[in-house]
Amino acid sequence: MNELVSLLKEFEENPNASDLHLGGGKPPKIRYNSNLKIMRDEIIDKEKIKEFIHQIIGLRFDKDEVDKKMKELKELGQIDLSIELPGNNRSRVNIAKSLGTYAIVMRKIPQIIPSVETLGFQPSHLELLKKNVALKEGIILITGQTGSGKSTTLAALLNHVNKTYDKNIVTIEDPVEFIFDEEGATSFIQKEVGPDTKDFASGLRAALREDPDIIMIGEIRDEETAMKAMEAAQTGHIVLATLHTNSAADTVSRVLGMFPESKEGQIREILASTLKVVLSQKLAPRITSGRILVYELMLNNQPISNLIASGNYSNIQRTMLAGREEGMITMENNLAHLVKEQIITPQIALEYANLKKDLERKIEIENDSNMNTLVGGKLV
Numbered sequence: 001m002n003e004l005v006s007l008l009k010e011f012e013e014n015p016n017a018s019d020l021h022l023g024g025g026k027p028p029k030i031r032y033n034s035n036l037k038i039m040r041d042e043i044i045d046k047e048k049i050k051e052f053i054h055q056i057i058g059l060r061f062d063k064d065e066v067d068k069k070m071k072e073l074k075e076l077g078q079i080d081l082s083i084e085l086p087g088n089n090r091s092r093v094n095i096a097k098s099l100g101t102y103a104i105v106m107r108k109i110p111q112i113i114p115s116v117e118t119l120g121f122q123p124s125h126l127e128l129l130k131k132n133v134a135l136k137e138g139i140i141l142i143t144g145q146t147g148s149g150k151s152t153t154l155a156a157l158l159n160h161v162n163k164t165y166d167k168n169i170v171t172i173e174d175p176v177e178f179i180f181d182e183e184g185a186t187s188f189i190q191k192e193v194g195p196d197t198k199d200f201a202s203g204l205r206a207a208l209r210e211d212p213d214i215i216m217i218g219e220i221r222d223e224e225t226a227m228k229a230m231e232a233a234q235t236g237h238i239v240l241a242t243l244h245t246n247s248a249a250d251t252v253s254r255v256l257g258m259f260p261e262s263k264e265g266q267i268r269e270i271l272a273s274t275l276k277v278v279l280s281q282k283l284a285p286r287i288t289s290g291r292i293l294v295y296e297l298m299l300n301n302q303p304i305s306n307l308i309a310s311g312n313y314s315n316i317q318r319t320m321l322a323g324r325e326e327g328m329i330t331m332e333n334n335l336a337h338l339v340k341e342q343i344i345t346p347q348i349a350l351e352y353a354n355l356k357k358d359l360e361r362k363i364e365i366e367n368d369s370n371m372n373t374l375v376g377g378k379l380v
Helices: 002-013 046-058 063-076 123-133 150-164 200-207 223-234 248-257 261-274 302-310 313-322 331-340 346-352 356-368
Strands: 017-023 029-032 035-038 078-084 090-098 101-109 138-143 168-173 187-192 214-217 238-243 275-285 291-299
Touching: 002 017, 002 046, 002 101, 017 046, 046 063, 046 078, 046 090, 046 101, 063 078, 123 138, 123 150, 123 275, 123 291, 138 150, 138 223, 138 248, 138 261, 150 168, 150 214, 150 238, 150 275, 168 200, 187 200, 200 214, 200 223, 214 223, 223 238, 223 261, 238 248, 248 261, 248 275, 248 313, 261 275, 261 302, 275 331, 275 346, 291 313, 291 331, 302 313, 331 346, 331 356, 346 356
Parallel strands: 138 238, 138 275, 168 187, 168 214, 214 238
Antiparallel strands: 017 029, 017 101, 029 035, 078 090, 090 101, 275 291
16 A cells, blocks of 8 residues: 555645556556656556555445445446545546556546636636526536546536535536535535446436536436436526537537437427537647647527527538627637737647648738748748
């Protein structure tokens, strides 16, 4: 146990480290500002990694639950959980089979929930997010790949509600990450898939009987959860949830793709009427150091709603550009702005763009006045 505690403490106490990688037959590795580096030279043998897994699960559960989790790992090939690190910070943990041994990946969860004002949103976009999270009903989807900061944005928005309004907030997570300290009359009911509820859909069904104002779903993964989320939004609740998609158009397509074709027309109508916001985000390296939030913000105005109801998703991007005065922004416009402000390089912008050709044109236009052009992703 001392060896594991030593590794966890070193990880926890390094302010620039976001992730810890432990694998059988490999040295421990740590991620600094998007770059993976070897943490120590010694190799963790395959038997030692099994001991680490028992110890890590034991930090979260009693013996009976440890045995259940080990059985789940053997049957499913992977498990997720959250644990307290030695210094009382929290970490999200994934344990998975890998080439006859196991791999452990741990992500640090900040002890203090960041203020939504510090995340990097432009002021007008931040005000729109605050306005929508305070509505009486509707769905707000926060999307992006693993490591894009979705959980942090969700937590910051919920903590804004916690400090500003008196609401009953129910979260359903896998695993629970941030722990909220209730302020005023605000109440939190936090459920973890596994210990507290069978799955997201079951947790959502139960949440509707718990007098919620806001329901947060860690991830929409299937048809039943998506349907329950829309039903909750139709019956006087704000629903916040995440999806692993890169753009607003992809998000709409992904939700509808969870349903059979026979239901598509009906579901399009429901989504068109319940969806409020899609925020798609990424974390890109700055020119100086660290990372910056880049994002796409879609508001479900009447033209967007009409596109969703008709199934014409290919025109969502164009309609977002037309909705700029309402507060919408595409990923490419956001990236072009950060290049103009010399916060990120053109090369990084192109790497993080959804529509690279579109971004190339935007950067070329912006730099014409400086007699610069973009060739092969480089300014010359």
